[in-house]
Amino acid sequence: KKILIDLKNNSLLETNFNIRDIFAVGTIGKQKKLRNEFINNIISSDYTFCYRGAANYSLRFYETLCLGRIPLFINTDCKLPFENKIDWKNLCLWIEERQIKNISEIILDFHNSHTKNQFIDKQIYCREIWLKYLSKKGFYNEFYNILKHKTK
Numbered sequence: 001k002k003i004l005i006d007l008k009n010n011s012l013l014e015t016n017f018n019i020r021d022i023f024a025v026g027t028i029g030k031q032k033k034l035r036n037e038f039i040n041n042i043i044s045s046d047y048t049f050c051y052r053g054a055a056n057y058s059l060r061f062y063e064t065l066c067l068g069r070i071p072l073f074i075n076t077d078c079k080l081p082f083e084n085k086i087d088w089k090n091l092c093l094w095i096e097e098r099q100i101k102n103i104s105e106i107i108l109d110f111h112n113s114h115t116k117n118q119f120i121d122k123q124i125y126c127r128e129i130w131l132k133y134l135s136k137k138g139f140y141n142e143f144y145n146i147l148k149h150k151t152k
Contacts, residue, residue: 003074003100004049010104016045039067046119047072047093047107062134068127072107074100082133082142091122091129 008015018041042048048064050071056078064071073092080088088094093110095103114122132138 003051003103007049007104007107012108013104016041017049039063042067042069045069046111050074050092052076052078062130065126065130065134068123068130070122070126081139085142086129086133091126 004015004017007013008017018037042060042064047070048060050058050061050064051074052058056076058073058078061071061073071092073088073094075094075096077097080086093107095106099106111119130138133142
């Protein structure tokens, strides 16, 4: 929450955080209105802040890729799927946990290093990665291929 407040207070960044006191109320609580607000918030954002939850995992990370947006991924020594096939550090706006104090500058540098077309291409690529590796069909296909090659 402190990181979100720091980002919101930076005059060089435009944010639209919806900070809630309850975890995943739209998903776990099955409150459709709040779930729609959550999804629309991701769609209307260039980046989505993806920081681990109670476990070393972020469901929001995968939802962001599904919606064709760029995860602002804070690495807390996470293990991500298909690391040998997906260059996660190139796909995301990747920030090591020790870099959090410089997060605003990292975001601005990353954003300014892309043309509008490059940025749109990266968003499209996020969605393509989700479809190929992380959607139900894509994940099972990739998992099957791994198992098939291990049995040979």
